[in-house]
Amino acid sequence: MNAIATFFNDFGHQMLISTQEHVILTVVAMLIATATAVPLGIILSRCRFKMVVSAVLGAVNIVQPIPSLALVAFTLALFIWLNNIIVAVHLPVIGMLPGLVALVAYALLPILRNTYTGVKQVDPTVIEVATGMGMTKRQILFSVELPLALPFIMAGIRIATVWTIGVATLVSLVGAGGLGDLVFKGLSNYRIALIFAGAAPAAALALLCDWVLGIVEKWLSPSGVQEPQSGGV
Numbered sequence: 001m002n003a004i005a006t007f008f009n010d011f012g013h014q015m016l017i018s019t020q021e022h023v024i025l026t027v028v029a030m031l032i033a034t035a036t037a038v039p040l041g042i043i044l045s046r047c048r049f050k051m052v053v054s055a056v057l058g059a060v061n062i063v064q065p066i067p068s069l070a071l072v073a074f075t076l077a078l079f080i081w082l083n084n085i086i087v088a089v090h091l092p093v094i095g096m097l098p099g100l101v102a103l104v105a106y107a108l109l110p111i112l113r114n115t116y117t118g119v120k121q122v123d124p125t126v127i128e129v130a131t132g133m134g135m136t137k138r139q140i141l142f143s144v145e146l147p148l149a150l151p152f153i154m155a156g157i158r159i160a161t162v163w164t165i166g167v168a169t170l171v172s173l174v175g176a177g178g179l180g181d182l183v184f185k186g187l188s189n190y191r192i193a194l195i196f197a198g199a200a201p202a203a204a205l206a207l208l209c210d211w212v213l214g215i216v217e218k219w220l221s222p223s224g225v226q227e228p229q230s231g232g233v
Helices: 002-046 050-061 068-085 096-120 124-132 137-167 180-189 192-220
Strands: none
Touching: 002 050, 002 096, 002 137, 002 180, 002 192, 050 096, 068 096, 068 137, 096 137, 124 137, 137 192, 180 192
16 A cells, blocks of 8 residues: 555556647547547448548558557658748647657548448438438438437547557657656656556546447447447448
């Protein structure tokens, strides 16, 4: 008990501040990614040109094979390059903005792919029945298709959230803050306690968010809709 009390006495304040920064990074990145990917997924599900759909999904998919650390470095290099070629642009190369760009890029694919898959998997017969009842396309989308696609969409959001929390530990390298600050300080000084002070809250945060989003998914899903096992990714 004394060891635990000493640990929180030494690192509790830093853990609290870093966790708050980590939560802010994750929430902002997920809001931007969700607000972008869900409408885009719906638009792609309506698109008749398969080449366009493949091109968009392929472009977003390019980010996933890139290692997280390399993606953060690429984002930093992109900001420096834009500042050099565009005189009127002065993007901050250190801080929250480059970190958020990297996090949003990583979070887009699961949400976009699952939204597209969820809407496309709706039984055409159900849509025909809704059309026969006199429902407009807008009403069918919001009253039929999206409720049926919701388990897939929420599965994508859950996956993206866990990924974002993990990648957010790396964006501290570009001055974005978060629990990665504690991890890298511990690594540089070979202090196991400091590494644990950063890694443990990040892991707990990922587990907590996955659990909470799982409850929200079950609460929002219509009765009789089976939860996807693979998340459509």
